[in-house]
Amino acid sequence: MIIGIDGNEANVKKRVGISEYAYQLLVQFAKMKPEGIKFVIYLKHNPLSHLPEENAQWQYRVLRPGKLWTQWRLPLDLYWHRPRPDVFFSPTHYAPRFSPVPTVISIMDLSYLFFPELFRPSDLYQLRNWTEYSIKNAKRAFTISNSSKDDIIKEYKVSEKKIVVTYPGIKESISFEPNIYGMNTLKAKYNVSDKFILFVGTLQPRKNIIRLIEAFSTVENKPDLQLVVIGKKGWLYEEILAAPKQFGVEDRVKFLHNVSDEDLNIFYKYAICDVLPSLYEGFGLPVLEAMKQGCPVITSKISSLPEAGGDAALYVDPENVEDIAKKITKLLDDEKLRKELIEKGKKQVAKFSWEKTAKETLEVLEQIAKK
Numbered sequence: 001m002i003i004g005i006d007g008n009e010a011n012v013k014k015r016v017g018i019s020e021y022a023y024q025l026l027v028q029f030a031k032m033k034p035e036g037i038k039f040v041i042y043l044k045h046n047p048l049s050h051l052p053e054e055n056a057q058w059q060y061r062v063l064r065p066g067k068l069w070t071q072w073r074l075p076l077d078l079y080w081h082r083p084r085p086d087v088f089f090s091p092t093h094y095a096p097r098f099s100p101v102p103t104v105i106s107i108m109d110l111s112y113l114f115f116p117e118l119f120r121p122s123d124l125y126q127l128r129n130w131t132e133y134s135i136k137n138a139k140r141a142f143t144i145s146n147s148s149k150d151d152i153i154k155e156y157k158v159s160e161k162k163i164v165v166t167y168p169g170i171k172e173s174i175s176f177e178p179n180i181y182g183m184n185t186l187k188a189k190y191n192v193s194d195k196f197i198l199f200v201g202t203l204q205p206r207k208n209i210i211r212l213i214e215a216f217s218t219v220e221n222k223p224d225l226q227l228v229v230i231g232k233k234g235w236l237y238e239e240i241l242a243a244p245k246q247f248g249v250e251d252r253v254k255f256l257h258n259v260s261d262e263d264l265n266i267f268y269k270y271a272i273c274d275v276l277p278s279l280y281e282g283f284g285l286p287v288l289e290a291m292k293q294g295c296p297v298i299t300s301k302i303s304s305l306p307e308a309g310g311d312a313a314l315y316v317d318p319e320n321v322e323d324i325a326k327k328i329t330k331l332l333d334d335e336k337l338r339k340e341l342i343e344k345g346k347k348q349v350a351k352f353s354w355e356k357t358a359k360e361t362l363e364v365l366e367q368i369a370k371k
Contacts, residue, residue, distance in 0.1 A: 001369050004085030004101070005029075006074070007041035007060070009092055011048055016202065016232070018108055020285075021144075021168055022091040026051065028358030030058055037366070040085060042077075044069050070130075071097045086369035087139075089361075093127065095134040102368050105134050106142040109282025109304075110151045111206055118205040120235055132156065139368045142361060144168050144283040145304030166361055167307075169354030170288050171261065182266045189263065190256060196226040197328060198271035198295070200264070200286045201278070203241075203255075204234035208277045208300075208318050210243045215277075215324035217247035222332065227253045228271070230264065268293035273331045273338070276300070277318045284308040288352060291345030296338045298327050310351075312344035 010023035029039055030052035039058050041047070044066035052058055061081075063073050070090075075098040078084060088096065088103045095103040112119050112127040119127070135141050135156050142164050143149050149163045186192045197216070201207045209229060216227045227249070244253035259267070268274065274290035276299040287308040290297050299305045301315035309315070314331065317323045331338055 001036055001366070002038050002040060002083060002085045003365055003369065004040045004042060004078070004088040006070070006088075006090040006092065006094075007043050007047070007051070008069075011043055011045060011051060013048065014232075018092060018106075020171070021106070021108070023050075024169060024171075024354040025091055025358050025361060028354050029362065031355075032358065032362065033057060034362065042074060070094050075099060087365050089365055090134075091142075093131040093134060095138055097133070099137070102139045102371070103134075103137060104140045104142070104365060104368060105138045107131065107135065107148065107152055108144055109148050109280065110155055111280050111282070113155055114151075114280055115206055118236060123235075135162075138162075139371075140164055140364055142166050142364070145307050147304035147307060148282050164360075164364055166357050167352055168283055168285060169352050169357050170285065170292055170349060183270055185263070185266055186270060190228075190254070190259075192228055192254060193224055193226045195222075195224055196228045196271060198267055198274045198290075199227070199229045199231070199276065200267075200274065200290070201231045201276065202234040203229070203231050203237040205236050205240075206279050207231075208279050209240045211318065211321050212275055212277050212324060213240075213243040213249065213253060214247050215321045215328065216253070217249045218321070218325045219329055219332070225252065225272075225332070228256065228267065229253065230256045230259050230267065232257055265293050268295040271295050273298055273314075273328070275324070275328065276305070277316060277324055278303075278305065279318050281305055281308075287313060288349050291342075292349045294342050294345070296331055296341040297345065298324075298331065310344075310348045312341055312348040314341065 009019045010026050012019050015023050041060045043060055043062050046062055047060050063077050075096040079100050085101050088099060088101050091106045093107050095105050112124055116124055140162055143152060146165055149165050152163050153160055244250040268290050273296045276286055278300050280303045284305045287297050287299055291312060297313040299309055299313050300318040314327050316327050
């Protein structure tokens, strides 16, 4: 059996969101070495060093040029090159435009349908049109939460049997106990204060960072408290960067765009809490990443976030600034509650792993390939 996979999202240096999902699946597939299965990973460019090494069971097929790759270059190769894959899996929204073999795709979320004003016109056109033909033609579509599954069924009018939920895992990371050297690292490298709350995620309107900053500005009697925002610039981020000055806390909000995974773990360890007040999420991995490092979490009570957080998070109405501020204050003042959430978080994290995600994904791909 040959399983073809679009590996382009995994073949990047900086991985977030769907890129991390694609990468982790490839790594786990390569580790599993399932008997009787050969993987062919299709790429626009030569594989980067972090991808699994080639062997008799794992091969890369580089197809150039890369422009409109899924529209004509990939389909052409699937038609003419032999042997063909028995199934083709794209860990993204986009399947090859035409394919002589069964295709399976992944859809993380439908934020582009619910919040179109938050996307660039060119990206929005591609997401709407390419996703629609891909899901109509695909044999199955993976998604990462039951919330997203319900959205996909409703918006694209597809059968419930077509959508398969496989929860994502969490990055492997070294866990350690807080110590003075860790806090000194944050102070020296990033000039943060002893007391801070944390936000981790791409700077874009859907993440609701402006309301978080406004809520932070209303927290009383905490003059030394800092809000640390960690994440790369996405789109429409200018208003986010301007928000601290607008709400009079420009000296207490720090934006950090380049933080290593190792240092991010230290931030989680020392943060009073991690706040993710998103308006919509396909799943919300930062919730689990924070919990893994023993950081209490405040997040939105909408979309998929309660699936990620379970009973281990404090939930807010993301459109209610007063509610966000109230829950931040509650965690600042209630040490017992913080400890309870930390312990519950450890149990919640244990439910998720990339090994499990990959195993469930491979089972579906094998089923489609055998039909």
